Amino acid sequence: MLSFFGIHALGQGTALATGSLIDIFARAGITEDAVRSTLTRMVNRGLLERHRQGRKMYFGLTPRAAAVLQDGHDRIWRTGAVNRDWDGTWTLVGFSLPEAWGRERHDLRSRLVWGGFGALQNGLWVAPGTVDVLALVEGLGLDAHLKVFRGAAAGEPTDARTVLETAFDIDDISEGYHAFLEHWSHPVPANGAIDDLARQLLLHTDWLGLVRRDPHLPAEHLPADWPAARAEELFQSLAHRYAGPARREAARLLDTIAVPEAGAAR
Template sequence: MTSFDQAGSAPRPQSLMLTFFGVHTLGRDVALSGGSLIEVLGQAGITEDAVRSTLTRMVKRGLLERHRRGRKTYFGPTERATRVLRDGHDRIWHTGAVNRDWDGTWTLVGFSLPEAWRRERHDLRSRLVWNGFGPLQSGLWVAAGAVDVPEVVAGLGLDAHLRVFQGAAAAGPTDARTVLRTAFAVESIAKGYETFLARWSADEEETDPANALVRQLLLHTDWLEQVRQDPHLPAEHLPEDWPAADAEERFHALARRFEEPARREAASALDVIPVAGSSA
């Protein structure tokens, strides 16, 4: 079976857990039994203790909520987790990995926070990275396209410390390729896609694979990791051999191949109950 270990890195239990909920509960208003999660994630190489501790941690972080039915405990995504799952779904299936529609606009965010505000600085940078920003220089971050920054930083309480601009870069020292090379790890992003292609090449010819449920879980987790690391840079300013399009085509082919056998496995393997809606 394809495994992250073949490339020297293993998926984090929480990443696998979120992927699993995203594929099998998003839009359904259901919760999964702890036993089901232990069984499926165990096939992906995650120990029972690791699954239990991850579930407990995700409940404490407000990502999952418990539902008890008799002696069984079920877990479903909270509204907060559902927003995260929907964002991941949209990035995979709607935004895509290749940005062919850039209009030349850049969004810049400048900030200066007190030295003691380490947590606030970490939270802000995490939000910026997640939304396609890279550090252009100290205290100045940039993203390709028009980004709704108030939405990005909502709830952080840092509005008074931010300066936001949108516009086009001048020619010469601030041309688009220079901005990309300065603010973003372009080579590292490309390497991620190349690694994805190499990792999943062995599954390309299989039509109805065994262990499709776990393969689907690993595939989607791996691809979402690539998408999260990619700030959706304008394709016209990237190298001609940029591997994102080939990697996305491979993902789509395998996702289609795994979908039906994984659905059948899930129908027989998962202990599911309906719960009050968090999918809307």
């Protein structure tokens, strides 16, 4: 759902009608009940807000969701999947939370993973390069429990490859890219624009899932056959292929209303 709103609502100042979302998601094999329950959960989590017009209900992005989607958009189209510009520095975050703070710990770890961090050891997380940790954890109310450092490893036994292999599951990240390549290298031929709309949604969702899992590790310390560049080239080729037909079909199918802008334009 976030992928769809990111493609067709981010920066548009529009809210989307429930009925048209149900119709479009049905073409990707997603049931009406699943769409309705997802919309409700996203409202409860502060990602979408309801707008009623007559008997119809519309859903628009909240500023929080717009910021998340803009960040994802920037990662996909600006940052890229391969980090060839690492300066040799690391950002480290140390934290210790009360045992009873399970939800807070989960939320913090989720933010750290999104920010490219991996667990170096218990309570100590590391990410390559400079990360704005305060912006990353904004709103969690945990600043007083964090210690943030930036610097370079001293060398043996803490060289860059050791840090990467300890803090990140390199094999799992690589397998994700290989699975993407295998699945999308030979997609089933589209049968009209409506299929391109569903295919675009699935493609972007798969790719965003990879981007979320990939901490943008320095390429110089990864295996020579690292598959991220090939997967990114395939994603961009397919994304451009589906964009025109999907946009035209979405314009035909989507029932929208104008709402105040929720975040940065694309």
